Amino acid sequence: LVMALPIFGAALQHVAVRVREFQDVIGRRVLIENVSSYVRYAESALEEWEFLAALVERSGCGLLLDINNVFVNAGNHGYDATRFLRALPSEAIGEIHLAGHAMQTDGERVMRIDTHDRPVSDAVWDLYRLALRVHGRVPTLIEWDADLPPLEKLVAEARRADALAVGRRADRMGDAELEEEIIRRRKVANIVQLRPDALDGSVDDDFARGGIL
Numbered sequence: 684l685v686m687a688l689p690i691f692g693a694a695l696q697h698v699a700v701r702v703r704e705f706q707d708v709i710g711r712r713v714l715i716e717n718v719s720s721y722v723r724y725a726e727s728a729l730e731e732w733e734f735l736a737a738l739v740e741r742s743g744c745g746l747l748l749d750i751n752n753v754f755v756n757a758g759n760h761g762y763d764a765t766r767f768l769r770a771l772p773s774e775a776i777g778e779i780h781l782a783g784h785a786m787q788t789d790g791e792r793v794m795r796i797d798t799h800d801r802p803v804s805d806a807v808w809d810l811y812r813l814a815l816r817v818h819g820r821v822p823t824l825i826e827w828d829a830d831l832p833p834l835e836k837l838v839a840e841a842r843r844a845d846a847l848a849v850g851r852r853a854d855r856m857g858d859a860e861l862e863e864e865i866i867r868r869r870k871v872a873n874i875v876q877l878r879p880d881a882l883d884g885s886v887d888d889d890f891a892r893g894g895i896l
Contacts, residue, residue, distance in 0.1 A: 687720035690727040690734045699741035706744065714777045716747040719755045719797035731756065732770040739775040746775045748821070750810045751782040751803070755795040764810055773818040781811060781844060782826040800829035803840060812847060820848050 688694050706713055717735060729737070735746060748771065757764035783801035787794045803811075803825065814821075825840045 689724035690729045702742040702744050712745050714745040714747040717752050719752040723760050732767045745777040747778045748776050749780040751807050754807050755784050755797050758795040776818050779821045779823040799826045
């Protein structure tokens with residue numbers, strides 16, 4: 684999906700059929716991303732999270748959860764971002780994206796704009812923490828593709844995401860400790876993917892579906 688759609692039954696069926704056809708052709712599941720949007724169609728009869736959950740059920744696709752887009756749309760359309768996150772099927776989420784956004788004023792209306800040109804906001808980091816608690820650890824990507832900062836700043840953003848995913852504050856973990864923990868959890872993820880019966884009390888249950896970046 685590259686643009687917002689009117690969200691109702693006919694649109695859902697239209698998209699689900701085409702996603703199934705595409706998956707059949709390539710022989711694998713695809714991830715559909717929740718996009719940022721700045722208008723809501725009058726014809727829309729479903730909430731965005733209802734549309735995505737139904738699309739997963741009807742097509743068998745996965746989800747690429749863009750948490751910045753959730754935050755942007757929640758502000759632009761007046762819904763609760765935490766409700767959006769909690770309503771998604773955890774087993775469908777194959778990747779998470781984080782990014783920065785800008786605020787733009789149009790008359791009396793303040794819009795959140797998905798820009799990918801600045802650090803992830805504190806509010807989006809808070810939503811990421813919630814996503815980790817609700818859905819478990821998922822491979823995570825920082826999107827920053829305009830007004831690029833020095834490499835050290837990009838690395839710091841990625842390091843923060845890694846630290847949150849392993850349940851620690853980035854400023855309290857040394858580079859070697861963080862890297863060691865990430866490698867350990869990746870190995871666990873690989874074992875579980877190869878042998879689901881290997882999961883026991885020594886491994887976090889919510890880690891069974893995969894590792895972090």
